[in-house]
Amino acid sequence: MIESCSKKRMLLAIVLLGGLTLLVLILESHWTSVGARSYPTVSGKNNSSDHGCWLHEEYQIVEPCHLCTDFEIASKSNFVCVPTHFKEVIQCHISGKASRSCDKVTWLEERNFWIFEGVMFVIGVISTTTVFARQKVLDRRMMRRIQRQLANSV
Incomplete structure (x- = not known):
């Protein structure tokens, strides 16, 4: 069947499939929710009572998701850097500042x-x-x- 298609039809089919692929990728990137991700660990500056404070408190992102330093990764001084090597600093309204692991930028x-x-x-x-x-x-x-x-x- 594919042998009976002309070059124009094949080119048109490839262009249409490529366009459809790009459309799906663009729609998927707009529909993907950032808040649905799970963040495994937290390391707060105050104490361990803020563990997961963003799950039950309102919060603001102080520093967006960024790469941890090599020292933090190697020494494991900041536990949120271990799973993904990325972290973001958030300010919980009751508990204070905390860090959480995040996906790549x-x-x-x-x-x-x-x-x-x-x-x-x-x-x-x-x-x-x-x-x-x-x-x-x-x-x-x-x-x-x-x-x-x-x-x-x-």
Whole structure:
């Protein structure tokens, strides 16, 4: 069945599937809730009574999610840095300041994803161009061979 499709139909199908993929990725990134993540450990400056204070108190994010220092990771002095190597500082309204482990920085992950997609697109374009150029060369060789055979038999 795929052999019966013309180049235009195949190209149109690929472009439509690529567009659909991008649409799904964009919609998924907008619908993904940041608050649904679980943060395993906490290390507060006051005492251990603020363990998970963001779960039962209102809070504000003082410092957004950022990479822990190498010292914090190696020495395990800040326990929230151990599972993900990222932390954010929050201010609970009753308990005070606390740190919680967080997933990787969103903008960094999105940037890496789009860089990967761009590189894959460039590689795809180069590969397609190479295939078409090679096909032209082989077609020309075949035509010359046929012309020589016809010229010799006449």
